[in-house]
Amino acid sequence: MILRWTLRNVFAERGSLLAATGGIAVSLLLVLVLDGMFAGEAERIVAFLRDSGADVWVMQPGVANVHMASSLVRADLVADVSAVSGVAAVTPILYVSGFVSAGGREWFSYIVGRHADDELGAPRRMAVGAPSARPGEAIIPDVVAKESGIGVGDAVSFLGRDFRVAGISSGTYSMANSVTFASYEDLADLLSAPNGASYLLVKAANGVDAKTLAERIETAVSGVDALPAGELIDRDRRLALQMGVDVIRVMTWIGSLVAALVVAFTVYSAITTRTRELAVAKSLGAPARSLHGAVVLHAIVLLSLGYGAAGAMAIALREVVLRALPQIALRYTASTLSILALVATTLALVAAIVPARRVARVDPALVFRR
Amino acid sequence: MLELIKEVTGLLVRDLANGRPPHADCPLRGRASKDLGSLWCVVLRFLPVLLIRDGGRTLLSVLCVAGAIALVLTFEGVRAGLHRQTRSFPEQLPGALVAMQSGVANLLGARSVLPQNARPRVARVPGVKAIHPLAGLPVVFSRGEQISPVYVLAYDSAGGPRSIVEGRGIENPDEIVVDVHLAHRHGIRSGDVVQFLDHSFVVAGLSGGTTNPFNPYVYARLENLIDLYLAGDLPEELAQSALSFLLIDLEDGSDPTAVRREIERSVPEVDVYTPAEIGENDVRRVEGFLGAPLSLLIAIAWVVATLVVALTLYASVLHRLGELAVMRAIGAHRTDLARLVVGEAILVSLAAFGAALVLAVGLSRLVDWAAPQYPVEPFGPLLIARALVSQVAVACVASAFAVRRAVVVDPALVFAQ
Numbered sequence: 001m002i003l004r005w006t007l008r009n010v011f012a013e014r015g016s017l018l019a020a021t022g023g024i025a026v027s028l029l030l031v032l033v034l035d036g037m038f039a040g041e042a043e044r045i046v047a048f049l050r051d052s053g054a055d056v057w058v059m060q061p062g063v064a065n066v067h068m069a070s071s072l073v074r075a076d077l078v079a080d081v082s083a084v085s086g087v088a089a090v091t092p093i094l095y096v097s098g099f100v101s102a103g104g105r106e107w108f109s110y111i112v113g114r115h116a117d118d119e120l121g122a123p124r125r126m127a128v129g130a131p132s133a134r135p136g137e138a139i140i141p142d143v144v145a146k147e148s149g150i151g152v153g154d155a156v157s158f159l160g161r162d163f164r165v166a167g168i169s170s171g172t173y174s175m176a177n178s179v180t181f182a183s184y185e186d187l188a189d190l191l192s193a194p195n196g197a198s199y200l201l202v203k204a205a206n207g208v209d210a211k212t213l214a215e216r217i218e219t220a221v222s223g224v225d226a227l228p229a230g231e232l233i234d235r236d237r238r239l240a241l242q243m244g245v246d247v248i249r250v251m252t253w254i255g256s257l258v259a260a261l262v263v264a265f266t267v268y269s270a271i272t273t274r275t276r277e278l279a280v281a282k283s284l285g286a287p288a289r290s291l292h293g294a295v296v297l298h299a300i301v302l303l304s305l306g307y308g309a310a311g312a313m314a315i316a317l318r319e320v321v322l323r324a325l326p327q328i329a330l331r332y333t334a335s336t337l338s339i340l341a342l343v344a345t346t347l348a349l350v351a352a353i354v355p356a357r358r359v360a361r362v363d364p365a366l367v368f369r370r
Numbered sequence: 371m372l373e374l375i376k377e378v379t380g381l382l383v384r385d386l387a388n389g390r391p392p393h394a395d396c397p398l399r400g401r402a403s404k405d406l407g408s409l410w411c412v413v414l415r416f417l418p419v420l421l422i423r424d425g426g427r428t429l430l431s432v433l434c435v436a437g438a439i440a441l442v443l444t445f446e447g448v449r450a451g452l453h454r455q456t457r458s459f460p461e462q463l464p465g466a467l468v469a470m471q472s473g474v475a476n477l478l479g480a481r482s483v484l485p486q487n488a489r490p491r492v493a494r495v496p497g498v499k500a501i502h503p504l505a506g507l508p509v510v511f512s513r514g515e516q517i518s519p520v521y522v523l524a525y526d527s528a529g530g531p532r533s534i535v536e537g538r539g540i541e542n543p544d545e546i547v548v549d550v551h552l553a554h555r556h557g558i559r560s561g562d563v564v565q566f567l568d569h570s571f572v573v574a575g576l577s578g579g580t581t582n583p584f585n586p587y588v589y590a591r592l593e594n595l596i597d598l599y600l601a602g603d604l605p606e607e608l609a610q611s612a613l614s615f616l617l618i619d620l621e622d623g624s625d626p627t628a629v630r631r632e633i634e635r636s637v638p639e640v641d642v643y644t645p646a647e648i649g650e651n652d653v654r655r656v657e658g659f660l661g662a663p664l665s666l667l668i669a670i671a672w673v674v675a676t677l678v679v680a681l682t683l684y685a686s687v688l689h690r691l692g693e694l695a696v697m698r699a700i701g702a703h704r705t706d707l708a709r710l711v712v713g714e715a716i717l718v719s720l721a722a723f724g725a726a727l728v729l730a731v732g733l734s735r736l737v738d739w740a741a742p743q744y745p746v747e748p749f750g751p752l753l754i755a756r757a758l759v760s761q762v763a764v765a766c767v768a769s770a771f772a773v774r775r776a777v778v779v780d781p782a783l784v785f786a787q
Contacts, residue, residue: 068585238517239518255441266685269686
């Protein structure tokens with residue numbers, strides 16, 4: 001009975017409902033976007049490593065990263081690594097950081113040199129054009145192409161040489177770790193490393209564990225280190241996020257604190273406006289349990305509407321950002337959505353219970369004196 | 371005041387019973403004028419009562435609005451702090467000019483390689499008094515499970531650490547000076563031995579003012595690194611970067627622009643910048659990486675803050691509809707109620723702004739404690755002014771919506787309380 005009455009009252013006061021739901025929604029939206037931006041970049045940062053198809057990365061001893069690292073091994077080690085039991089394929093790549101000049105703008109990028117016909121290390125998705133660069137050609141990320149206003153056939157330059165754009169790849173842009181592809185021959189020439197490779201990308205045979213294979217390669221081939229792709233991705237993500245990107249995480253903490261304050265206040269404020277009604281209900285004989293139930297229901301209704309509105313706005317914002325600011329990736333993870341729901345519910349219930357307890361303690365006769 | 375309300379309510383009941391408009395000729399209007407000066411005085415008298423009587427809720431409103439404003443101040447402060455920190459290190463490089471590889475314009479994360487013969491050629495340019503070589507190399511520093519990107523700056527006659535906050539400067543071979551925040555992150559103290567560049571170094575001291583958002587600085591002596599490289603103890607990429615920058619002192623009275631032009635003409639492998647220009651270039655680089663997300667986050671913070679301020683003030687007025695009905699019942703005009711609502715909004719806003727400044731200081735300290743590599747500087751005068759003006763404007767707009775609700779309040783609502 002009191003629950004139905006609560007629901008009717010909550011929806012009867014549309015202005016209050018809008019104000020409370022709106023406050024909760026924008027606060028949750030803030031947290032969703034902040035976390036989504038960090039999660040999106042954290043994924044993009046390691047997209048090349050993840051999509052390369054390699055199970056094990058072989059590199060110069062002492063090197064344990066791709067981001068920020070410089071590795072050089074003998075290219076003829078490809079044969080030695082290929083001979084290790086459990087290796088299905090080996091692809092050498094050259095890898096160097098530089099600035100790509102495109103359309104009058106400069107973009108920090110890692111430049112990957114690979115043989116056109118090799119199996120591993122190619123861009124996973126192409127927006128347009130060829131997936132492999134021939135000498136004199138380059139494949140650039142779609143975001144760089146869009147923001148620079150260039151397309152296939154246009155010129156870009158890096159490492160002091162001009163290249164023609166042969167393809168535009170998708171999923172290879174990140175704020176800290178974009179990847180531009182060139183031919184192995186061009187990069188070997190530019191780096192004066194005709195017989196070298198930065199990394200050897202290794203694909204494991206079916207049923208062979210990456211960690212085991214990495215250990216086998218280190219044992220069988222001298223002068224190299226080998227890391228399972230998962231471990232390398234984890235190390236690279238941690239390293240790359242430190243280079244400026246984790247400022248977004250700092251902002252997420254701040255935003256979450258403020259959002260918590262707003263959610264708690266909004267629920268508390270909405271419940272206190274009904275204090276007199278609850279006092280009347282108590283004076284008419286409603287037990288404390290019913291009053292608490294009414295308050296909890298009120299809080300849950302507000303939170304559910306706010307959460308739903310925040311989710312809808314977050315999805316809409318992601319579409320807007322995708323079109324207007326393609327360099328930003330928003331990724332809403334199930335874990336964040338769950339944690340946010342849990343924390344917001346806890347906060348809302350705590351904020352609601354405070355006025356409810358006050359009502360439960362109030363003298364029922366008091367209502368008639370007001 | 372409660373007695374006054376009771377009296378007004380009694381008169382109102384009598385008027386309504388007689389079928390007269392509730393406030394058209396409210397007999398209290400004259401009394402109110404006589405007792406309190408004017409209806410505006412009623413408003414002014416009512417406002418503190420309304421706010422103070424519901425102190426807990428008002429305090430929460432103030433806190434909520436303060437939180438929203440502090441959010442904007444802090445987010446803007448993150449960007450301002452990043453810019454200041456990025457700019458400050460290159461700006462304080464000794465020397466009037468800095469020469470670097472042609473096509474390179476930054477210190478931040480840059481890899482500049484100069485030919486060894488660039489040094490004497492630059493030194494021969496008229497107006498150049500002295501040259502100080504620097505080697506710079508971005509590398510990965512790892513200790514245990516911790517990994518961090520760092521920038522090794524190897525110096526010779528100038529360009530070493532400016533501020534030692536723990537320990538001392540480099541005095542012996544195989545010593546380095548590490549940025550203090552990097553050291554804290556890795557649990558390093560002065561005197562510790564660390565593996566770095568595949569070699570063991572003693573941390574002679576920790577330096578301040580050497581943090582940046584991409585890769586904090588680690589100092590070494592140039593001759594020490596070259597000796598180690600020649601002994602085969604250091605990786606090859608160090609040799610490629612053994613001469614990265616030239617810090618240039620000028621003769622007294624020489625024209626920096628003319629000297630710079632002459633260096634670039636006679637040594638085409640180099641570009642020359644002033645330290646201030648390098649600082650600005652580094653800020654542009656940070657904006658290139660982080661400009662779009664920071665702008666989006668700050669824009670969202672402004673939108674969220676605006677909505678939170680507006681909704682909080684609007685909800686506050688809705689909460690007071692009962693009191694506003696009493697005001698109407700005692701004869702207050704719509705303009706009086708509008709003044710009351712706007713007055714409350716501005717009062718809450720101003721109180722909240724003060725609280726927001728305190729909250730912003732707290733959040734800055736929290737970030738400084740948890741992530742000292744990101745200084746938050748939320749107190750730029752322009753930012754403060756913009757936030758204050760915006761907040762008062764939002765308060766006025768929000769109260770305009772609330773006023774629409776308040777002025778149509780039915781005086782009979784008072785009986786529903």
